[in-house]
Amino acid sequence: MTDEPVSEQPNNEEDEQSASAIFIELMRQAAEKAVPKSAKSHHVGSAEALATPEGEAEPSLAPISEEHPIRRVRRRLVLRPPQRASMAGGFLGTVFVVMVSTALVATLLMFFVNPEYLNPAVVQGLQLDREELVGGIESARPTAVQTPQWLRRIGIISGHRGLGRTLNRDPGAVCYDEFKRVTLEEETINFAVSTRVVANLEALNFAVDMLDEFDPRLVDYRADALVSIHANSCIDYGEVVSGYIVSKSDARPDTGNDVFLRECIALNYAANIPLERSYNETEDMVNNHAWRKIHPLTPGVILEMGFMLADQEILTTQHDLLAHAITMGILCYIENAGPYASLARSGAKSGDYLVPILATPTPIFGR
Ligand SMILES: [Zn+2]
Structure with missing residues (x-):
């Protein structure tokens, strides 16, 4: 399996989500077959797995080539809100830079004020x-x-x-x-x-x-x-x-x-x-x-x-x-x-x- 269908359709969010869910379900079933019974307690339902913010705790026993696409999908879903916040931060940053520049220019212009x-x-x-x-x-x-x-x-x-x-x-x-x-x-x-x-x-x-x-x-x-x-x-x-x-x-x-x-x-x-x-x-x-x-x-x-x-x-x-x-x-x-x-x-x-x-x-x- 490859991750291309998921990563190359960023604009169609709903399709992507349903495809991911199906994909994850497939992966979960595949993992249950591969993982020994002692490690199964780490895995919960697929719905809860989606809400997990980071995929760092993934079992190392699962094949990396299969685990990698899952982590990418989860990151995209979780990181989207912080991207909106960084837009507001960028606007505030611009305002800050403009104000600092204005203060610097005003300070420089003070040299040209007539003492009279x-x-x-x-x-x-x-x-x-x-x-x-x-x-x-x-x-x-x-x-x-x-x-x-x-x-x-x-x-x-x-x-x-x-x-x-x-x-x-x-x-x-x-x-x-x-x-x-x-x-x-x-x-x-x-x-x-x-x-x-x-x-x-x-x-x-x-x-x-x-x-x-x-x-x-x-x-x-x-x-x-x-x-x-x-x-x-x-x-x-x-x-x-x-x-x-x-x-x-x-x-x-x-x-x-x-x-x-x-x-x-x-x-x-x-x-x-x-x-x-x-x-x-x-x-x-x-x-x-x-x-x-x-x-x-x-x-x-x-x-x-x-x-x-x-x-x-x-x-x-x-x-x-x-x-x-x-x-x-x-x-x-x-x-x-x-x-x-x-x-x-x-x-x-x-x-x-x-x-x-x-x-x-x-x-x-x-x-
Ligand atoms: Zn007089």
Whole structure:
């Protein structure tokens, strides 16, 4: 006998089973004849023999050429369910491989993430001089999730505002006519622009603080950015004195976020307002009272929008445009947004771009 009829008809299961049963019955009868009576107790009915999972316990006395086909048939019947299970396992394995591959690719792509994407406040926290650190700040880590707008706090100081109509009232710079009567006060210009900047930023869902010149909130003030808005003197210098000035605290490092904020304000201001940039920073700008009060991690700059004599027309008629320019400058810093963000940041890092008059280094050799 051969096993060919059984093994070569895998698709016709019922025929195969009945043929097997007949075949097994024949084999059992043949085995009973061949096996001595003492070994007969190992053999049970043909129905039970079919249900036996393995054929390992087959009596060695039976001829191998006859026993071999039986074992093959039994294995096929028993092993079929595990084959279905391995199909499900293969699907799960595929899913696992896809997930692992995705994780690997995502990890590799992290190398190409722009570092400028990080929160500027965190970057400054890592760049601050050690003596300025109160403690524990060094453990700050950049967050992968971008801070929502309503958690971004921006402070706007409306220059010289807040003392009210008291005896100590400080209107800032003042313009007079030929009869020494006041024609224009700096505080009015500052407030007109500041309120518009605040409205612009609030419309973008930022948390904005409108601050007075000597606002008590300035003590240890914490924000993503602080901009103090001013206009420059109305003094007649005998020549045309024009231009805007943006200044940070002298106490802050020349490579930190204060410089980045300053350059963002300056570049966007220049792009929107037809005024030249001036670098005539005064002591009141670089050593402003606000810089001594605010938290060391709060970047702060003071903006002198223009001179109240030569640039008077812009300062009195272009409040919306002035506010727009300042808003764009703040967004440049806060969101790393706009055409000047990278330029401002590169300036913040090199320092050479910032003050062109100092860009030519004094040659040390040849002395
Ligand atoms: Zn002022």
